[in-house]
Amino acid sequence: MDTLNNLALGFSVALSPEVFLFAVIGCVIGTLVGMLPGVGPLAGISLLLPATFGLSPTTAIVLLAGIYYGAMYGGSTTSILMRIPGEAASVMTCIDGYAMxxxxxxxxxxxxxxxxxFIGGTVSIVALMLLAPPLASLALRFGPPEYFALLTLGLLMLAFLSGGTMAKTLAMAAFGLFLGTIGIDLMSGFLRFQYGxxxxxxxxxxxxxxxxxxGVSEILMTMGQGSAPAVQKPRLRELIPTRLDIRQSVGPIGRGTVLGFLIGIVPGSAHIISSFLSYALERRLARQPERFGHGAIEGVAGPETANNAAACGAFVPMLALGVPSGPIPAVMLAALMVHGVAPGPLLMEQQPALFWGFVASMYVGNAVLLLLNLPLVGLFVSLLRIPYAYLYPAILVFCILGVYAVSESVVDVWIMIAMGGLGYVLRKLDFEVxxxxxxxxxxxMIETALRQSLAMSSGSYLILVNRPIAAAMLVLAATLLIVCLLPRGSWRRMLGIEG
Amino acid sequence: MTRSVALPALAVAFGLCLPQPLLAQDIYPSRPITMIVPFPPGGVADQTARPVAATMERLLKQPVVVSNRQGAGGAVGMAATANAKPDGYTIMTALSSISVIPEADKLFNRTPAYQMAQFAPIALVTADPTILVVPADSPWKTLAEFVADAKKRPGEISYSSSGLYGTLHLAMEMFAHAAGIKLKHVPFNGAGPALTALLGNHVQALASGPGVVIPQIQAGKLRPLANWGAKRIAAMPDVATFKELGYPSVEFTIWAGVFAPAGTPEPVLTVLRETMGRVVADGEFKSAMEKLQTPIAYLDAPEFRKFWDQDAQAMVKAVQAIGRVE
Known part of the structure; x- marks a missing residue:
């Protein structure tokens, strides 16, 4: 009953004209931020943070949260239409969304x-509302060893991601892992692979x-086809999901919600892996896994649900304990501090209107986003009517602007262009990117977590198996690896015997 | 745009262009000032810089634009300021880590990103003491118990920090060095994750700012043991300073100050210094800093330089005591 009373208080705050207006503004900005390649929610929130200083704390936090989950909605749009991930969490949506x-x-x-x-976001808010304090104390038990185990599990999921040969997939993952070691070593301060x-x-x-x-590799691939692909003119009937689409999406959406939320509450910045894990899970569970990569709607439904649920789960440690669970909640905590609200375990008691107003505004925001995005589907799809000769140069310009805007670094633009060329070659050779x-x-993340664990245990690897949560996840990872190697002749594919 | 709007707009734009170069020579500032913050938005430096910039803007009647140039622990933005044209149109709000980066570079035989001599201090704005906290259910009720236990089992009590050679790391090592104890360091990426690790009992101690730890202390999750500041702070009158507890050399504050590139003309520096003096006395600025629970600790350029020199010496010593982490 208490919860209902509190929620009523929350809705009275969230539906007050000022707060509601800013929730809608946040959602719209977030959708735009999500759609622009490069500019992700972190950049969007950081840029708008100073603009919130004149607002009340509740309004400010509602606006910033709206940008965050609005971006999770918007990120899918360009992934699906143009194979350009609007932000990192929608990388997996590119694969099957664009194929569709x-x-x-x-x-x-x-x-x-x-x-x-919408479903991922809304269900997660219910969980956030009812279970925030116990979930937050569970989340705190995730120290470096548990984090390492979780990430190892995530990495092993790669085996499930592979559409082609496992050797190629693992080679690509190793390349990615190598790219991740470039730069300053957080544990010792050494610069690695920096070359001045x-x-x-x-x-x-x-x-x-x-x-x-x-994105860029897709543009190159299209150019390589010689003749431009036919411009699409979808009819209205084709815009609506069929009954089969919906039936196929129910399971992925349900599983994506749970998976995303649980990953979201873990402190750290593993939120992006929620969409990868969801994709891998759906592919594994599918009756016809070969449909994945060729327009399976499950490959859109699962990851897109998971990233929204994770965005919401990330608020659990922030609101219940006042600790950030990733860079975006960290900026939002800073925003609260600027407004004179001390985020901490007592936030819920000391600032009930803020906490419950925030929770209620997330319900409102998700509903607004659904209403905003569904009618826009037709508009977005009609973008595809633009002839490729005009569309692609424009996309390229947006990619360059977006990438440059994030860090104001020309080097990033060069990296993007080089990666575009590399992606083109890899895809020609049938590697997945x-x-x-x-x-x-x-x-x-995995390196830091391992080295922090070892620092905690003074160098003993036993810390990874002495702690129950970490041990359980590592056992699960090992089991998955075995399961993955045994059936469906995966080991044969690995040795390259098949085909 | 319709023609009726376009034409006057063009005329105005043209008109604005003309007298600009004529005015620019005499009175500083005659165009917008860029304030570089070498850290991401929302961090301590940014939280201080924004109200400073807003107040300066009001007083100088010129836009003061905050530009977050993060990267390499602040070295990117600091180097950008060091190498900027010293004309007063590029200034910076930086933290105490400005003294640490060149020393760490030296430790690794790297070409330093900048030299301290490349900056002209304008004013110290804030100085926050750090607080030593342990979980509320830990066995140590006092600093003496903590030190005694640490002496019994060297290298076993662990603490988290915001990062290697970061402020929280340096504060802790400075204390450990003075107390003759050895603690286990587990670096995290930022003060937030460091706090999370302490709350989850993955480490046993942490040094952090009052704004971060006070809510957790009030909620009964953490217990304060000592204060790195020169004197006790109002919000925690019972928590003694390290100096009071018998460690006279242990003093550490996370401060934020405004700098200009060295070589900025003296008249321009005078304008900036006077402006900063008015900023810290400004009512709106004061209430903005009060909200952040950050005490204003204003020092004008000459005193700030003295303070900075002393602080830098202590920092360099702490970095050298830690040495190179292999």
Missing amino acids: TQQGRAGPALAIAAIGS IVALGDGIGLVPVAVGLF APVVLGLVLSP
């Missing part, structure tokens, strides 16, 4: 992405790599 677009099914893909995002280029000191950014490997992105994301 090529089959003239962009409409259902966009609609399912929006619906999945100052801009490489911070490592290779995810954004230029993802935009280059997916998603494992490169996953390797790049995981590499610094």
Whole structure:
């Protein structure tokens, strides 16, 4: 009952004209930020942070949160239509979402992405509302050893991601892991593989790599076809998901919600892997895994749901404990501090209107985003009517602008262009590029977590198996590896005997 | 744009262009000033720089634009300021780590990104003491108990920090060095994750700013043991300073100050110094800093330079005591 009373208080705050207006503004900005290649939610929130200083704390946090989950909605749009990940969490959506677009099914893909995002977001808020304090104390038990085990599990999922030969997939992952080691070593301060280029000191950014490997390489691939692909003119009926689409999406959306939320609450910045894990899971569970990569709607529904659920889960440690679970909640915590609200375990008691207003505004925001995105599906799809001769140069310009805008670094633009060329060659040779992105994301996290664990245990590897959560996850990872190697002749594919 | 709007707009734009070069020579500032913050938005430096810039803008009647140039622990933005044209149109808000980076570079035989002599200090704005905290359920009730236990089992009590050679790391090592104890260091990427690790009992101690630890202390999750500041702070009157507890050399603050590139003309520096003096006395600025729970600790350029020199010496000593981490 308490919860209901509190929620009523929350809705009275969230539906007050000022807060509601800013929730909608946040959602719209977030959608745009998500769509622009390069400019992700972190950049969007950071840029707008100063503009919130004049607002009340509740309004400010509602606006910033709207940008965050709005970007999760918007990120899918360019992934599906143009194979350009608007932000990192929608990399996996590129694969099957774009394949659907090529089959003239962009409409259902966009609609399912929006619906999945809505369900993932809304269900997660219910979980956040009811379970935040116990979940937060569970999340705290994730120290470096547990984090390492979780990431190892994520990395092993690569084996499931592979559409082609496992050797090629693992080679790509290793390349990604290597890219991730470039830059300053956080544990010792040494610069690695930097070759005197100052801009490489911070490592290779995810954004230029993802935009280059997916977006720019796609433009090159199309150019290589000689004749321009026919411009699509989808009819209205084709915009709506079929009954089969919906039936196929129910399971992925449900699983994506749970998976995304659980990964979201873990402190660290592993949120991006929620979409990778969801994709791998759906592919593994599918009756016809060979459909993946060729326009399987499950490959859109699962990851898109998971990234929204994770975005929401990330608020659990932030609101319940006042600790950031990733860079984006960290900026939002800073915003609260600027407004004189001390984030901490007592936030819920001391600032009930803020906490419950925030929770309620997330319900409102998700509903707004669904209403905003569904009608826009038709508009977005009609972008495909633009002849490629005009569309592609424009996309390229947006890619360059977006990548440059994130860090104001020309080096990033060069990295993007080089990755575009590399992606073109790799795809011609039938390599998948998603494992490169996953390797790049995981590499610094997995290394730091392992070395922090070893620092904690003074060098003993036993710390990884002495702790129950870590041990359980490592056992699961080992089991998965065995399961993955045994059936379906995967070991044969690995040795290259097949075909 | 319709023609009726376009034409006057063009005329105005043209008109604005003309007298600009004529005015520029005499009075500083005659065009927008860029304030570089070498850290991401939302960090301590950014939180201080934004109200400073907003107040300067009001007083100088010229836009003061905050530009976050993050990277390499701040070295990217600091080097950008060091190498900027010294004309007063590029200034910077930086933290105490400005003294550490060249020393760490030396440790690794790297060409330093910048030299300290490349900056002209303008004003110290804030100085926050660090607080030593342990989980509320840990066995140590006082600093003496903590030190005694650490002496019994060297290298076993662990602490988290915001990063290698970061402020939280240096503060802890400075204390450990003075107390003759050896602690186990587990670096994290930022003060937030370092706090998370302590709350999850993955490490046993942490040095961090009052704004971060006070809410956790109030919630009964953490216990403060000592304060690195020169004197006790109002929010925690019971927490003694290291000096009071018998460690006279242990003093550490995370400070934020405004700098210009060295070689900035003296008249321009005078304008900036006077402006900063008015900024810290400004009502709106004061209330902005109060919200952040960050005490204003204003020092004008000459005193700031003295403070900075002393602080830098202590930092360099701490870095050298840590040495190269293999």
